[in-house]
Amino acid sequence: DIQMTQSPSSLSASVGDRVTIACRASQSISSYLNWYQQKPGKAPKLLIYAASSLQSGVPSRFSGSGSGTDFTLTISSLQPEDFATYFCQQSYSFPHIFGQGTKLEIK
Amino acid sequence: QVTLRESGPALVKPTQTLTLTCTLSGFSLTTTGMCVSWVRQPPGKALEWLALIDWDDDKFYSTSLRTRLTISKDTSKNQVVLTLTNMDPVDTATYFCARDIAATGPVGYYYGMDVWGQGTTVTVSS
Numbered sequence: 481d482i483q484m485t486q487s488p489s490s491l492s493a494s495v496g497d498r499v500t501i502a503c504r505a506s507q508s509i510s511s512y513l514n515w516y517q518q519k520p521g522k523a524p525k526l527l528i529y530a531a532s533s534l535q536s537g538v539p540s541r542f543s544g545s546g547s548g549t550d551f552t553l554t555i556s557s558l559q560p561e562d563f564a565t566y567f568c569q570q571s572y573s574f575p576h577i578f579g580q581g582t583k584l585e586i587k
Numbered sequence: 588q589v590t591l592r593e594s595g596p597a598l599v600k601p602t603q604t605l606t607l608t609c610t611l612s613g614f615s616l617t618t619t620g621m622c623v624s625w626v627r628q629p630p631g632k633a634l635e636w637l638a639l640i641d642w643d644d645d646k647f648y649s650t651s652l653r654t655r656l657t658i659s660k661d662t663s664k665n666q667v668v669l670t671l672t673n674m675d676p677v678d679t680a681t682y683f684c685a686r687d688i689a690a691t692g693p694v695g696y697y698y699g700m701d702v703w704g705q706g707t708t709v710t711v712s713s
Contacts, residue, residue, distance in 0.1 A: 481650050512692065514699050516634075523683055523703035524626075524634065530690075530697045567634050571698035574647040576624070578634040 482506050482570050486579035492587040497558045501582045503551045503568035512572035515544055515553045518581075519564045527566075528553065558584075589613035591623070591684050591704040598710050599674050605709060609667040609684030616642055616660050616667070622687040623667040624700055625658065627680040635680075639687055639698075640667060674711045681706040 483506040493499050503513065511531035516524040526535045528544035531551060541556040555562055563586050568579040595607035607625070614621055625637040638658040639647045648656050657670045667684060685700035 510692075510694060512694075512697060516700075518634075523685075523706055524700070525703075526699050526701050529699035529701075530692070535699070535701065569634075569636070571696075572694070574639070575649045576636045576639070576698060578626075578636060580633045 484568055484577055484579040486582050490583040492585050493558055494587045495558050499555045501553045501566055503579050505549045508548045509570045509572035511547045513551050514569045516567045517564045589702045593684050593704045593707040600713050603674050605671040605674050607669045607682055611665040617662050620689045622689055624685050624687040625669045626683045629680040676711045679711045681708045
């Protein structure tokens, strides 16, 4: 199985900050990488697919980059509604394993 | 409008079999590229991908749970069913189903879960 490792596990930031979350795959996954946002008690929401493609309806302050084994999710200017937990997921091969999550908290 | 709704027991006993149903609306699993995945999340923990079934009835499973999981579909009812045998307290979690879309990529398909159900909480306890 391909393992996914996110860093950091938690992050404190302020409204307006630029934030970057990293995700590393245990082997090359090309651009087969998704990012999800999850708020407490809610289902996850797809933000980015194919490493850098913005899902319809997602604000443009969210962006994804990377290929191979190293990927990043960037939020250009944090908004109050962005404080949540973020998960990466590889879809290069089955099983489609998730990272352990990054909790983004208000500083 | 695409929706998915999970249903099943809220409480199961250890060693029992869990059967969860995902009822689909607004899309069909007979359409090329359409898939349904199941994902679970123990309280306070990360998401765990469980299984996927696609439009061609291909099925894929979590490596660690492969021997206990079965995914199937009933296209006439627009339902996907997940069974998990030999339930244990560590299987206590919220279980989600989601539409997973397969799009052609340079190497196989890109997948992404674009619409999710609200989740159903399952507790395993005697």
